Amino acid sequence: MVASLSSGVIPRIMHGEDISKPVLQILAIKKINSNADSERYRILISDGKYFNSYAMLASQLNEMQHKGQLNEFTIVQLDKYVTSMVGKDGAGKRVLIISELTVVNAGSEVKVKIGEPVTYENASKQDLAPKAAPPLANAPAKKEPAFKNNNNNNISMNTSINSGMTHPISSLSPYQNKWVIKARVTSKTAVRTWSNPRGEGKLFSMDLMDESGEIRATAFKEQCDKFFDMIQVDSVYFISKCQLKPANKQYSQLNNPYEMTFTGETVVQLCEDADDGGIPDIKYNLVPISEVSGMENKAAVDTIGICKEVGELQSFVSRTTNKEFKKRDLTLVDMSSSAINLTLWGDDAVNFDGHVQPVILVKGTRINEFNGGKSLSLGGGSIMKINPDIPEAHKLRGWFDNGGGDNIANMVSARTGGGSFNTEWLNLKDINIRQLGRGDKPDYFQCKAVVHIVRQENAFYRACPQTDCNKKVVDEGNDQYRCERCNALYPNFKYRLLINMSIGDWASNRWVTCFNEIGEQLLGHTSQEVGEALENDSAKAEQMFSALNFTSHIFKLRCKDEVYGDMTRNKLTVQSAAPINHKEYNKYLLKELQELTGIGSATK
DNA sequence: CCCCCCCC
Numbered sequence: 001m002v003a004s005l006s007s008g009v010i011p012r013i014m015h016g017e018d019i020s021k022p023v024l025q026i027l028a029i030k031k032i033n034s035n036a037d038s039e040r041y042r043i044l045i046s047d048g049k050y051f052n053s054y055a056m057l058a059s060q061l062n063e064m065q066h067k068g069q070l071n072e073f074t075i076v077q078l079d080k081y082v083t084s085m086v087g088k089d090g091a092g093k094r095v096l097i098i099s100e101l102t103v104v105n106a107g108s109e110v111k112v113k114i115g116e117p118v119t120y121e122n123a124s125k126q127d128l129a130p131k132a133a134p135p136l137a138n139a140p141a142k143k144e145p146a147f148k149n150n151n152n153n154n155i156s157m158n159t160s161i162n163s164g165m166t167h168p169i170s171s172l173s174p175y176q177n178k179w180v181i182k183a184r185v186t187s188k189t190a191v192r193t194w195s196n197p198r199g200e201g202k203l204f205s206m207d208l209m210d211e212s213g214e215i216r217a218t219a220f221k222e223q224c225d226k227f228f229d230m231i232q233v234d235s236v237y238f239i240s241k242c243q244l245k246p247a248n249k250q251y252s253q254l255n256n257p258y259e260m261t262f263t264g265e266t267v268v269q270l271c272e273d274a275d276d277g278g279i280p281d282i283k284y285n286l287v288p289i290s291e292v293s294g295m296e297n298k299a300a301v302d303t304i305g306i307c308k309e310v311g312e313l314q315s316f317v318s319r320t321t322n323k324e325f326k327k328r329d330l331t332l333v334d335m336s337s338s339a340i341n342l343t344l345w346g347d348d349a350v351n352f353d354g355h356v357q358p359v360i361l362v363k364g365t366r367i368n369e370f371n372g373g374k375s376l377s378l379g380g381g382s383i384m385k386i387n388p389d390i391p392e393a394h395k396l397r398g399w400f401d402n403g404g405g406d407n408i409a410n411m412v413s414a415r416t417g418g419g420s421f422n423t424e425w426l427n428l429k430d431i432n433i434r435q436l437g438r439g440d441k442p443d444y445f446q447c448k449a450v451v452h453i454v455r456q457e458n459a460f461y462r463a464c465p466q467t468d469c470n471k472k473v474v475d476e477g478n479d480q481y482r483c484e485r486c487n488a489l490y491p492n493f494k495y496r497l498l499i500n501m502s503i504g505d506w507a508s509n510r511w512v513t514c515f516n517e518i519g520e521q522l523l524g525h526t527s528q529e530v531g532e533a534l535e536n537d538s539a540k541a542e543q544m545f546s547a548l549n550f551t552s553h554i555f556k557l558r559c560k561d562e563v564y565g566d567m568t569r570n571k572l573t574v575q576s577a578a579p580i581n582h583k584e585y586n587k588y589l590l591k592e593l594q595e596l597t598g599i600g601s602a603t604k
Numbered sequence: 605c606c607c608c609c610c611c612c
Contacts, residue, residue, distance in 0.1 A: 194606060203606055220605055251607040261605080318610050325609060345609055370612060379609060415612080442612095558612090575612095 003075050003104045005048040005114055011123035014052065014083060014094055023104060025114050026074045027051060029065060039257075040173070041065050045096070048115035050123055058099035058171045059257050060213070071107035082167055084176035099171040099212070168212030172244055173258060180240040182271060183208035183215075184279045185233050187364065187383045190347055191224060204228055207254060207381050208239070210279050216252055216259040216381075217242060223262035233383060236271040236279050253300065253364075253381065282383075284363055286392060290336035292376070293412050297369040301376055304361045304392050305332030306400040308339065308408075310354030320440060328352055329375075331413075332360055335399055338410040341375040343368075348378060357400070359393040361385040371415035423556055425588050429507035431559060437570050442560035444575065448585060449503040450552045451522075454545045459519075460531045463496040470496055470516075495531025497523075501548075503555065512557065512572040522548055522577055553577040554585070 006022040013019050028044040041057040057065065064070050080100035167179040186207045193202045205218040217239070219227050231237070242260035252259060271279075284302045292301055311329035318325060328349035330342045342365065344352055363383045365376040378384055387393065399405075426445040430436070436443040463470045464483035473481035473493050481493045497519030502511050516527055523530055523544050533541040556575040561568050594600050 192606075192608080194608085196606090199605065201605065205606080218606070248607070314610095316610055318608075320610080321608055323608060323610095327609075343609080366609095377609070380607080 001105075002110055005046070005075070007047055007115075008049045008123075008127055010045070010047045010050040010052050010096075011120040011127050013081075013096065014120055015128050016083065021077050021079060022047065023075060023077050025110070026070055026072065026076060026107070027113060027117075028072060029070055032056075040175075041070075043070070043098075046114070046117040049117055050120035050127075051117040052096055052120050054094065055096040055098060056173075056175060058097055058173065060170045061098065061101065064101075064103075069103055069106070073107035073110040073112060074103060075105040075110055077102045077104050080168065080171075082171055082176070082179070084178055095175060097171055097173065097176055099168055166238065169208065169210045169215050169256070170213035172215065172260070174244045174246075177241075180238050181208070181210065182236060182238055182279060183210045184236045184282065185231055186214070186282050187381050188231055188233050189380060191228055204231075205380070206231055209282070213256055214254050215256045216247065216254050217262060218259070219262040219266075222264070223266060227262060227266075227268060230268065230270075234282065236273075238267075238269045238271055240267045241265040282363065284361065286361075288336035289332060289334045289338040289340045289412055290410055292340055292367065292374055293338075293410070295367055295374070297367055297374070299367050300364050301367060302361075302363045303332070303334070303340075303365070303376070304359065304388075304396065305334040305340070306396055306405055307331070307354045307358055307360050308333045308400075308405050310352065313349055326350055330354060330360065332376075333400070333405045333408050334396065335404065336410070337408055338412050339408045341413040343375065343377045344384070345378060348384060358387045359396050361388045361390070361393065373411075373413045373415040375413040427505050427507035428503075428510050431508075431510070431570065431572075437559035437561045442558045444556065444558055446554055446556045447505050448552060448580060449505040449509075449555055450550060451548050452502040452504050452509060452550075454499060454501040454548050456534060456541060456545055459499045459545075460495050460497050460527065460534055462493040462531075465490050465492050465494050495527045497527045497530060499523075510572055512555070512574050514574045514577075518574050518577055522551075522553075552580055554580055 003023055005025055006019070009019050009022045010024070013022065025046045025048070026043055027046050029041055030043075032040045032042050039062055040059065041062065042053075043055045043057065044051055044053045045055045046052075057070075061070075070076070078098055078101050081096060081098045083094055083096050165180070166182040169181055169183060172179060172181065186209050188206045189204050191202055191204045194200060201221045202224050203218055203220045204224055205216055208215050208217055241263065243263050244258045244260050247254070247257060247259040284304075287295075287301055287303050289303060289305055292303070295301065307330045309331040313326060313328050315324060315326050317323065326346055326349050328344045330344065330352070331339050332342050333339045342360065342362065361384070362376065362378060364381050365378050366382075367374050368377055423444055423446045425447065426434070426436075427447055428449065430445075434443075436445070461472045462475070462481065464473055464481075464486055466483070466486055469483060469485055471483055471485040473483050473490070476482050476489065479491055481490045482488070483490065497514070497516045499514040499519045499522075500511055501514065502509055504510075514522065519530070520527055524547070525533075525544055530541070530544060533544060555577050558573040558575050560571055560573075562571045590600070
């Protein structure tokens, strides 16, 4: 049963009449040759009497075309559409943009073009008049255009509000410049400045959402100043006259092929309705902290927890960009008896007051994985709420204030170090073959090696006695030691180990450096004992150090080129030294043998 | 027109 078309409606639609759910036939569909990132389809569509060759699919319908649902002769019902001018205001062509449709009859079923349609631009005056009689009786009377191009923005805004003629975010495209969206701000960045060879300036971005979709908007320079204070997360705004451009998917996690830029023409008006008019609330997909362990690195996480511990504000200069960053690490705990670290940046880090152990709700934080531990980082499109007034927050408060956070069993951010399975097995010759350590980031690997020589010279230094300061102190004489980092004089110091030793495997041998804790572990003595022996009892020191010779370990090594003056040295640092787990090591050897020989691939 | 978020 092939449906009948809504004969003669195309000219009326193109003249601004709002016709509910017209039934039309697709006569042709083709991809527009535009930017490779933004796929668009243009269609030739007919009502049986007239056709329109300037119709386009909103990108969320591309999928239907991919599935072959919009072939030649398909009969469709337009559930949602807008018309708009393409090109410069008033000078261009009017297009029909379809954002929702239903397939009524497949093209393969219809098989033929219905009627002998001519271009709607040839329609007579009579055909433009709204028809009074059915079948289009339920079509509403002709409405004012959603957003008149006049100078009084408020009047046209109100027109659009009252007539409910805002546009869905998902229908926005560069092909259409007259629209008003009604959208909730789901996140907002801090103001950031930039300076590069192409210029400098400042900007902030926000993410906008309505029932149809989401989009990122950015305000530069003057617009940044003009709108930054006005835009508030969670509020709903009417927004119009932004410039649309293809989104760079490399940077945007939002589900929209476009993003927008505020311009001098941009109008933003707060929607003060108590009822937000169907704009959904921000949805938090709250994940228990324990579940983050099982999630992918770099995945986005919404969660809620109590800030049990607050780290100091830290400042550092990025090695790659030379920019200064401020950060602060928090530890969040929740009722899954788990703890995770959360990193705050910039003003969030500076202004954070964790002494009252507030409830922290975050949305869109990123997972960073290191050595098997996972932590969260609050970045670009993330939001943080402190003590939000939601039931989950009150529940957590009650739980924590009654001692709930005292027995945290699961440290999601803890590094699994030691016998972790994810470090690659290599030998010491592979370092050269694979050119490890040349990149910006260090390379990590493990190998089985035997200790050849342990150097006693410079195996320790006298360090600042403060717990967290390990800086070498200056001996001022008369039993006074000065720490330049703490800018203080102390009557004492602590010994710290910094041991160089040569280790070898079947392929090669290399000098490696061990820091304090691993040095203590390998020598089987505290740094204090080792330091005292080296300073006062050379026979005892010799005994300690020689005991380490010719012992075998599984070394986890960090490999990185380091520059000393004009010299670059490929440096190996011991991350861990563990006894040989023969079961695990043999498994690796068997796998290597299989790969080398191709024999025994069925062996488990 | 930005798109940086280190280190371990």
